[in-house]
Amino acid sequence: MDILKDILRKNDTKILLVVLDGLGGLPHPEHGMKSELEVAHKPNLDDLARRAATGMTIPVDYGVTPGSGPAHLALFGYDPLEHIIGRGVLEALGIGFHMGKNDVAARGNFATLRDGVVVDRRAGRIPTTESSKIVSKLAEKIKKIEDVEVILRPGKEHRFVVIFRGPGLDDKVSDTDPEKVGVPPLKAHPTAETEGAKKLARIVNEFVRQALEIISDEPKANGILLRGFAKVPDITPFPEKFQLKSVAIAAYPMYKGLTRLVGMDTPDVGETFEDEIKALENLWNDYEFFYLHFKDTDKAGEDGDFKKKVDRIEYFDKFVPTILSLKPDVLVITGDHSTPSLIGGHSWHPNPTILYSRFSGLDDVDVFTEKACSRGYLGIFFAKHLMKLVLANAQRFTKFGA
Amino acid sequence: MDILKDILRKNDTKILLVVLDGLGGLPHPEHGMKSELEVAHKPNLDDLARRAATGMTIPVDYGVTPGSGPAHLALFGYDPLEHIIGRGVLEALGIGFHMGKNDVAARGNFATLRDGVVVDRRAGRIPTTESSKIVSKLAEKIKKIEDVEVILRPGKEHRFVVIFRGPGLDDKVSDTDPEKVGVPPLKAHPTAETEGAKKLARIVNEFVRQALEIISDEPKANGILLRGFAKVPDITPFPEKFQLKSVAIAAYPMYKGLTRLVGMDTPDVGETFEDEIKALENLWNDYEFFYLHFKDTDKAGEDGDFKKKVDRIEYFDKFVPTILSLKPDVLVITGDHSTPSLIGGHSWHPNPTILYSRFSGLDDVDVFTEKACSRGYLGIFFAKHLMKLVLANAQRFTKFGA
Numbered sequence: 001m002d003i004l005k006d007i008l009r010k011n012d013t014k015i016l017l018v019v020l021d022g023l024g025g026l027p028h029p030e031h032g033m034k035s036e037l038e039v040a041h042k043p044n045l046d047d048l049a050r051r052a053a054t055g056m057t058i059p060v061d062y063g064v065t066p067g068s069g070p071a072h073l074a075l076f077g078y079d080p081l082e083h084i085i086g087r088g089v090l091e092a093l094g095i096g097f098h099m100g101k102n103d104v105a106a107r108g109n110f111a112t113l114r115d116g117v118v119v120d121r122r123a124g125r126i127p128t129t130e131s132s133k134i135v136s137k138l139a140e141k142i143k144k145i146e147d148v149e150v151i152l153r154p155g156k157e158h159r160f161v162v163i164f165r166g167p168g169l170d171d172k173v174s175d176t177d178p179e180k181v182g183v184p185p186l187k188a189h190p191t192a193e194t195e196g197a198k199k200l201a202r203i204v205n206e207f208v209r210q211a212l213e214i215i216s217d218e219p220k221a222n223g224i225l226l227r228g229f230a231k232v233p234d235i236t237p238f239p240e241k242f243q244l245k246s247v248a249i250a251a252y253p254m255y256k257g258l259t260r261l262v263g264m265d266t267p268d269v270g271e272t273f274e275d276e277i278k279a280l281e282n283l284w285n286d287y288e289f290f291y292l293h294f295k296d297t298d299k300a301g302e303d304g305d306f307k308k309k310v311d312r313i314e315y316f317d318k319f320v321p322t323i324l325s326l327k328p329d330v331l332v333i334t335g336d337h338s339t340p341s342l343i344g345g346h347s348w349h350p351n352p353t354i355l356y357s358r359f360s361g362l363d364d365v366d367v368f369t370e371k372a373c374s375r376g377y378l379g380i381f382f383a384k385h386l387m388k389l390v391l392a393n394a395q396r397f398t399k400f401g402a
Numbered sequence: 403m404d405i406l407k408d409i410l411r412k413n414d415t416k417i418l419l420v421v422l423d424g425l426g427g428l429p430h431p432e433h434g435m436k437s438e439l440e441v442a443h444k445p446n447l448d449d450l451a452r453r454a455a456t457g458m459t460i461p462v463d464y465g466v467t468p469g470s471g472p473a474h475l476a477l478f479g480y481d482p483l484e485h486i487i488g489r490g491v492l493e494a495l496g497i498g499f500h501m502g503k504n505d506v507a508a509r510g511n512f513a514t515l516r517d518g519v520v521v522d523r524r525a526g527r528i529p530t531t532e533s534s535k536i537v538s539k540l541a542e543k544i545k546k547i548e549d550v551e552v553i554l555r556p557g558k559e560h561r562f563v564v565i566f567r568g569p570g571l572d573d574k575v576s577d578t579d580p581e582k583v584g585v586p587p588l589k590a591h592p593t594a595e596t597e598g599a600k601k602l603a604r605i606v607n608e609f610v611r612q613a614l615e616i617i618s619d620e621p622k623a624n625g626i627l628l629r630g631f632a633k634v635p636d637i638t639p640f641p642e643k644f645q646l647k648s649v650a651i652a653a654y655p656m657y658k659g660l661t662r663l664v665g666m667d668t669p670d671v672g673e674t675f676e677d678e679i680k681a682l683e684n685l686w687n688d689y690e691f692f693y694l695h696f697k698d699t700d701k702a703g704e705d706g707d708f709k710k711k712v713d714r715i716e717y718f719d720k721f722v723p724t725i726l727s728l729k730p731d732v733l734v735i736t737g738d739h740s741t742p743s744l745i746g747g748h749s750w751h752p753n754p755t756i757l758y759s760r761f762s763g764l765d766d767v768d769v770f771t772e773k774a775c776s777r778g779y780l781g782i783f784f785a786k787h788l789m790k791l792v793l794a795n796a797q798r799f800t801k802f803g804a
Contacts, residue, residue, distance in 0.1 A: 066801070
């Protein structure tokens with residue numbers, strides 16, 4: 001990727017990357033062995049596929065099912081096996097917390113302890129209202145340990161996020177969550193021989209000690225389990241890496257967080273996809289690169305709801321003319337990973353992809369489906385390469401070598 | 403590949419990898435410019451292709467024709483360019499010799515010397531019965547050199563295998579075979595600056611000196627040439643790497659040896675493919691991963707016998723219903739390398755591949771041929787990635803990253 005630096009050039013093209021979350025699906029035995037994309041009535045997407053180059057992108061590796069973090073990093077042109085986003089960071093992103101370079105985040109669970117032993121790792125999934133109060137109580141009493149600020153934020157039900165903010169912390173520290181019941185919570189241990197890891201482990205253990213005293217009277221949430229200690233990864237910001245003034249248009253905190261992590265602007269754009277489309281129109285003159293996120297396809301897939309996923313694809317399809325009316329020089333429509341209703345969760349299957357530009361080339365694909373895109377002009381390739389094709393189509397690369 | 407360790411999980415799925423040796427072919431000008439797979443009547447394989455995902459696997463690299471060793475290592479999920487199986491080892495595997503970690507094997511040729519100069523590198527291809535007697539004579543008289551045991555085994559015609567078994571041997575030793583006539587055999591030299599290589603070279607040269615005395619009266623086989631000194635490669639065993647209780651069902655010694663090398667169980671299963679199928683049925687409850695080897699396609703291809711290869715494909719096809727009746731959760735039907743009758747030997751062409759599981763996805767391919775599979779849903783990819791797809795289809799991978 002070092003050659004990028006040498007061949008990048010600026011121009012006034014506009015690039016739009018539309019990610020339909022969890023787009024790809026699988027043939028379903030209860031739906032005529034057709035996939036969601038095969039069943040959906042989506043004349044605009046099909047027409048676009050007919051007028052564009054198509055292909056499939058592999059998110060991380062053959063057979064590897066990615067979380068949202070690695071799947072998006074790949075779409076943004078980073079090697080997802082090189083840049084790991086820890087669980088703590090993703091939890092923090094998910095609740096909209098802005099992490100700094102000195103922060104280590106961890107995911108917390110309230111748990112039920114009896115005689116010091118974990119009997120319920122989720123404290124009976126106590127309601128969010130209740131756990132929020134406990135988080136407030138903890139936050140009020142634990143503000144600092146040594147020179148490290150402790151920041152607590154509630155999540156859903158038994159979940160919360162804790163951020164340790166201070167100089168010289170290293171996130172190479174083991175979980176305190178034993179990931180099973182019948183045993184006591186673990187002590188945090190440094191997993192690297194650094195002063196920073198030793199310091200963080202010491203502070204984590206002291207935090208847990210103080211917290212347990214404060215919540216000892218709670219009937220269910222009288223324990224806490226921490227896992228996924230992580231700093232924000234050290235990543236060259238996307239706008240710098242690709243010389244693109246970039247904005248993310250995403251309603252969900254997790255995706256705003258992910259894009260903030262790679263240095264995109266992340267304005268508040270409202271709650272719905274219609275809000276997002278309005279924001280896209282309003283921001284069109286101000287940026288060169290636009291990431292537009294559509295969440296509903298993933299949610300329906302996660303719920304194993306084939307018909308709902310079909311419906312959400314058809315819903316998205318109606319916005320395609322509006323998107324095209326902005327006249328992006330390069331338009332990509334793809335997924336971050338597949339979420340087949342048949343599986344009811346993320347999967348490893350590649351993402352059907354449309355690349356539409358004056359220079360994209362064409363193929364015989366005239367319908368936007370997994371089957372069709374798998375024999376498209378672009379072939380099947382790793383998602384981390386997509387941004388290079390995008391930049392080439394935007395004529396933002398000069399010649400390599402003489 | 404390190405992420406494999408982190409995302410592997412166990413379940414009770416069963417995986418069957420069927421390798422039709424040398425499966426792929428080429429359009430033949432004397433057979434209507436059709437390939438063997440295109441001519442063969444194989445309704446069961448075609449039906450399976452219709453109900454499965456298809457693609458092509460590249461054994462080692464674009465344009466690279468592999469031997470059986472690297473081709474199989476790739477199928478088993480190892481990088482065949484990283485793990486090299488030396489010629490000596492392959493010869494030992496081929497005659498069914500069980501090599502240990504302290505063994506160095508070499509391939510031997512009897513040769514004809516005149517005045518110390520090689521005049522025939524194969525000793526007139528003396529009959530196996532004759533060469534076996536000479537091997538026995540050598541084995542009787544040379545049992546040990548220094549602290550290294552010398553083990554001799556006859557091969558076909560002028561070929562034999564010698565194993566040097568002892569502590570601290572390094573296989574980095576040059577061949578004594580000059581690979582041409584009119585020159586004397588070479589001395590073995592260490593090619594690495596290690597004590598083990600120096601020791602092996604010394605022992606090899608002493609072995610040759612003693613052997614030449616013993617066979618000096620032979621009319622043809624009065625010389626020996628050694629090449630391909632090799633230890634068994636240091637490979638993470640397949641059952642450990644993929645957390646699969648694994649068995650190889652193969653009649654031929656070479657393939658039993660290759661699979662034993664990667665740690666699969668290799669029971670004796672008889673001589674014929676029908677014996678293999680019976681063994682598959684009998685062992686079905688005892689393992690999680692099954693490698694099933696069909697040799698005939700390669701043999702016919704090697705003989706340049708187009709019709710015979712067609713016949714062998716049709717023969718295999720009849721067993722597909724039996725294989726399916728075992729209800730494997732994941733079934734792969736592929737080749738290790740191509741052996742087109744047109745070439746009469748191994749070739750670099752990718753292997754037509756069927757991947758059949760509940761989650762494999764589908765394509766428009768409804769016939770099992772090279773042409774059809776090259777536009778299948780799986781695309782064209784390196785064989786070393788196949789096992790990852792297999793494990794994903796068996797749902798033996800958890801999510802990577804949050």
